[in-house]
Amino acid sequence: xxxxxxxxxxxxxxxxxxxxxxxxxxxxxxxxxxxxxxxxxxxxxxxxxxxxxxxxxxxxxxxxxxxxxxxxxxxxxxxxxxxxxxxxxxxxxxxxxxxxxxxxxxxxxxxxxxxxxxxxxxxxxxxxxxxxxxxxxxxxx
Numbered sequence: 631x632x633x634x635x636x637x638x639x640x641x642x643x644x645x646x647x648x649x650x651x652x653x654x655x656x657x658x659x660x661x662x663x664x665x666x667x668x669x670x671x672x673x674x675x676x677x678x679x680x681x682x683x684x685x686x687x688x689x690x691x692x693x694x695x696x697x698x699x700x701x702x703x704x705x706x707x708x709x710x711x712x713x714x715x716x717x718x719x720x721x722x723x724x725x726x727x728x729x730x731x732x733x734x735x736x737x738x739x740x741x742x743x744x745x746x747x748x749x750x751x752x753x754x755x756x757x758x759x760x761x762x763x764x765x766x767x768x769x770x771x
Contacts, residue, residue, distance in 0.1 A: 633717060633718070636716065637729075637733040641733050653742070654706060661710075664701060664708055671688045671699060672686045680749055680752070682749075682750060685700065685754060689758065690765075694723075696718070696719065697720065700714070707747065710750070714754055717731060
């Protein structure tokens with residue numbers, strides 16, 4: 631599935647909810663479903679800078695398919711991670727670099743996230759793009 635189709639699925643899921651309280655709860659539920667991240671990956675090197683809560687991101691794979699493991703100590707942030715990994719995990723580095731997360735605006739996250747969470751989401755996306763460049767260029771961490 632291409633990244634635009636993945637984004638459309640996310641947009642359609644959020645359109646189902648009438649209130650932002652329901653959307654926040656859905657984000658929390660998505661975060662609870664994140665796969666566990668090994669404690670050995672929760673390192674300083676994997677810590678995403680710019681997030682108020684602790685967010686760890688570990689990206690592996692090849693330029694044809696990046697695999698993203700990420701986790702947070704905060705419930706809503708974990709839900710944001712779930713959306714980011716759902717959109718980008720398994721995608722080629724070039725697609726990640728060329729596909730903006732338009733779902734953020736489309737579902738209203740840009741208007742309803744606190745400034746600190748919005749900054750954290752931006753930091754996660756920046757880190758993911760840096761990792762995509764690193765893997766595309768064949769640079770080991």
